[in-house]
Amino acid sequence: MVVVVEEMVVVLMVNVNIKHTGVEISTPVYFELLKKNIPMKTDKIISDATNNKIFRLTIFITENCNFNCIYCYEEHKKEKINRIKLNAIKILLSNRVKSLSRLEIDFFGGEPLLCNKEILELCSFICDLQKDYDFKFFGSMTTNAYLLKKEVIKELISNGVKSYQITLDGDMTMHNKTRILKNGKGTFQHIWNNLLELKKVNLSFNVILRIHLSCKNLKSVEVLIDKINSELLDDRRFKVFFKPIAKLGSQNDKSLEVIEFNRQEEVINKLAKKLKVPKQEFRFSDDYVCYASKLNSLCIRADGEIVKCTVALKEDYNKVGKLNNDGTIDLSRNKFLKWSNGLQSMNKNELMCPKKYLFDHNSN
Numbered sequence: 001m002v003v004v005v006e007e008m009v010v011v012l013m014v015n016v017n018i019k020h021t022g023v024e025i026s027t028p029v030y031f032e033l034l035k036k037n038i039p040m041k042t043d044k045i046i047s048d049a050t051n052n053k054i055f056r057l058t059i060f061i062t063e064n065c066n067f068n069c070i071y072c073y074e075e076h077k078k079e080k081i082n083r084i085k086l087n088a089i090k091i092l093l094s095n096r097v098k099s100l101s102r103l104e105i106d107f108f109g110g111e112p113l114l115c116n117k118e119i120l121e122l123c124s125f126i127c128d129l130q131k132d133y134d135f136k137f138f139g140s141m142t143t144n145a146y147l148l149k150k151e152v153i154k155e156l157i158s159n160g161v162k163s164y165q166i167t168l169d170g171d172m173t174m175h176n177k178t179r180i181l182k183n184g185k186g187t188f189q190h191i192w193n194n195l196l197e198l199k200k201v202n203l204s205f206n207v208i209l210r211i212h213l214s215c216k217n218l219k220s221v222e223v224l225i226d227k228i229n230s231e232l233l234d235d236r237r238f239k240v241f242f243k244p245i246a247k248l249g250s251q252n253d254k255s256l257e258v259i260e261f262n263r264q265e266e267v268i269n270k271l272a273k274k275l276k277v278p279k280q281e282f283r284f285s286d287d288y289v290c291y292a293s294k295l296n297s298l299c300i301r302a303d304g305e306i307v308k309c310t311v312a313l314k315e316d317y318n319k320v321g322k323l324n325n326d327g328t329i330d331l332s333r334n335k336f337l338k339w340s341n342g343l344q345s346m347n348k349n350e351l352m353c354p355k356k357y358l359f360d361h362n363s364n
């Protein structure tokens with residue numbers, strides 16, 4: 001099986017135009033190998049995670065943020081992407097799209113909307129590439145929605161960014177204790193007004209409201225659910241995702257009251273029952289594969305550093321390479337391959353969160 005994954009990585013490297021050393025380029029035989037070695041049920045999981053016709057990028061377009069959330073694990077030291085790296089991404093994409101059927105880009109931060117101009121520039125560049133090459137583009141964004149005004153989303157949607165993940169920490173009182181502006185002011189009402197304005201936009205898009213759960217905020221989440229039920233859930237473009245918070249390395253980790261792992265499902269099920277339209281709850285499926293496990297997925301930080309996981313940003317094991325100014329990528333082959341170990345073991349937990357399974361686990 002090791003051979004299978006190494007074949008896949010070699011093929012990925014050829015197509016991404018990666019500068020690499022010591023790697024023999026061999027024939028892309030991995031699909032044949034997969035068919036021989038892996039039962040049908042896992043075939044789709046594997047092919048989504050290894051398909052060379054799919055390319056998934058998470059771009060930290062800026063690592064600056066207008067919020068100062070008390071549990072944030074990011075340091076906000078790296079600023080916005082510079083002109084040289086933005087051009088390097090364009091060259092990378094120009095090379096890569098020639099053999100793609102699907103390009104997925106998630107704009108991440110910091111707060112990506114602080115760099116909306118750069119996002120639109122990149123998306124309009126991709127739309128131009130679509131005139132010459134036959135691939136589909138799916139843009140998404142993880143945003144705090146403070147700057148997500150009606151006019152902004154209209155322009156983003158027309159440039160292919162149609163999926164948004166927006167976080168709320170409870171009702172106004174609770175949310176305003178944790179998701180605050182740099183000056184300490186609460187953000188709930190401003191975000192809520194933006195959501196209501198988005199609802200009036202007559203275009204196709206979807207919003208996942210990511211609702212953080214802790215031992216402290218469950219009552220407040222129930223109040224929020226009532227508000228979501230009455231003001232948003234008549235619109236199928238909005239979905240709710242309950243996410244228990246975790247200690248991810250922020251300086252306030254000690255004060256977080258996280259819900260014990262074995263209670264989480266029960267808590268989520270109880271809250272989900274309160275949704276007016278249960279179908280509008282979003283959940284990861286049992287066979288969810290994190291993008292960090294996928295061979296066709298990379299994250300590019302604002303300074304061009306390449307990582308696999310958007311959480312372990314300080315960890316050396318996550319720093320797998322860099323984007324060069326000429327659009328090529330240098331990858332540390334062994335570090336890169338380690339993240340995709342789940343594709344060999346087919347261990348569900350490893351595929352779902354390789355960081356937790358491979359690295360946190362080892363350090364215990």
Ligand code: SF4
Binds near residue numbers: 290291310355
């Ligand atoms: S590896 Fe784990 S922590 Fe990192 S992005 Fe995936 S699920 Fe999140």
